[in-house]
Amino acid sequence: MYLHGTSTINDQGHLQIGGVDTVQLAERFGTPLYIVDEQLVRQRAQQFVRAFSETDLKFQVAYASKAFSVVAMCVLAEQENLSLDVVSDGELYTALQAGFPVERIHFHGNNKTVSELDMALQANIGCFVVDNFLELDLLHERAQLQGKVANILLRISPGVEVHTHEYISTGQEDSKFGFDLGNGTAATAVATALQYDNLQLLGVHSHIGSQIFEVEGFKLAVEKVATFAVNMREQHQITFPVINMGGGFGIRYTAEDSPLAIEKYVTAIAGAVKEKFSEADYPMPEVWIEPGRSMVGDAGTTLYTVGSTKTIPGIRKYVAVDGGMTDNPRPALYQAKYEAILANRANDAVEEVVSIAGKCCESGDMLIWDLSLPEVKQGDLLAVFSTGAYNYAMASNYNRIRRPAVVFVKDGEADLVVARESLEQIVVNDLVPARFQKTTLAK
Incomplete structure (x- = not known):
């Protein structure tokens, strides 16, 4: 047992x-x-934060609230010095009701409505993870109307396939999420974002899937993100201060599952970031991750x-x-x-x-x-x-x-x-x- x-x-x-x-x-x-x-949730949060603290990288560990979003959980996340991902006005409202620090809220989603964008802008959240060109245009327009500058990450599909159920695999080329690296839409999105005065491009976001039991997929995703960052530096003379490597760290449901220790996932991601960005003589970015399932x-x-x-x-x-x-x-x-x-x-x-x-x-x-x-x-x-x-x-x-x-x-x-x-x-x-x-x- x-x-x-x-x-x-x-x-x-x-x-x-x-x-x-x-x-x-x-x-x-x-x-x-x-x-x-509750003790186990707090232990998981502390493991992620401690593991990143030992890498010497700047970081944010954002709890992906889609896994379990209630007011008490948002309060716990704030107490454990986490940031928070939301994917709807309902999750954002829950976070606001909990008094969660707005500057540490990140808004995800592949079809954010105008009212959701307005709500998040009015709340002065920390970052939008932009998923498509329509959102890029709408967010610029709505930020302009409110006289604000919105921080954004561009979600990219890195073309990394991992061994998980097809319904929770998200990093492959054939995905409803993000700008694709392979066909050039990610590069076009960067060029578009740079033209908008009311958007501040912080970097890119990559999420390859969920319930993952190995680190090779994360390391390959870091390599692709780093290559893309270098290419954007050459084309636009910009550097990304932030990269978000998503979540997807597996847990044990049955004896068939063999998840790695939290520290191994973090060490692999941090090690790959240091290696690939150092090789390119690129300013070391702040690294964000977003565990959800592995937290709760x-x-x-x-x-x-x-x-x-x-x-x-x-x-x-x-x-x-x-x-x-x-x-x-x-x-x-x-x-x-x-x-x-x-x-x-x-x-x-x-x-x-x-x-x-x-x-x-x-x-x-x-x-x-x-x-x-x-x-x-x-x-x-x-x-x-x-x-x-x-x-x-x-x-x-x-x-x-x-x-x-x-x-x-x-x-x-x-x-x-x-x-x-x-x-x-x-x-x-x-x-x-x-x-x-x-x-x-x-x-």
Whole structure:
């Protein structure tokens, strides 16, 4: 049994996280329940910052809030001296509500709206990561109207392919993101940006994908970025004070995964930056990275209550829980795999192999196939590990199921950071046309 962070099994045979019994958490907050190991999140943040501090490079470690964006997480990120990436007005609003320092906010996204650009400009955020020519023109226009100069990075597609699922691979040439290096659009974007008085070009951004377990892709991306920077210096007599090498550092979901230590990713990127830019006699740029999953992924656990079961002799036994693809769509989206235990009987011997089904009216609502567990009973608590990234963030109200609560646990204390949705909130935005007859509603 592999336990993450502060997770342990207590004397009662219950899973305990952050010194808090998960059985008690279920009784207090209900299920499904997202549990975040606060100490592990802070440890991850400190590892990234410390690793970069030892490289002698100027740097920013920006938490990619798309992985898990709530006000409490933004406050934690600020406390740990991180910067913050946002990709929508909702994530930006969350950051602003948290009082996050605006100068350390970076705005990503491949289709930012005019209202989002205006909102970010009015907030005086630190940097826009510009993804396409339309955005380049719009941002210049909106900054001009507000009498401001916006700092920008140009997102480039470096043409680096990595071994990950095609849905989370982003650095290859055939991608919806960024200006392509190979066909010359990245160079054109630089030339265009330099013509705009209301844009300040800081450098370029490169992100090659997610859930990556090796460093060669990052090193190759640094080499391509450095070559591009040198070419732009020759063409325009400019140097980039910043390069952003993105994120994508892998975590452990199952025994099949072999992520590297955080320090190894950072050392490889920093080493490549020093080598390639020194070779070109280029002023050493400030290096930004943006971990998301690797900051919060394995710090999250989702707690479910077991309900019905269905045994098909000679085929399989289905065990249904009170959540599913509404709180974790990743298995349905790209066959993500997870490990889990019975949180209330963690020391019991394994007796059967079951498949964990969600409660949505979809055959594809399966969380885990072929999981070895003690004999499962109605009312048992199932703890699914490594659900801190892209679970709450992707949660939906499909079947009008309410989104779960979120608690932070640390040093024996549990704090509610997101309340469970109520039934009233499910319909709060619903409207009925006046032309509908009231008698129709009563039927």
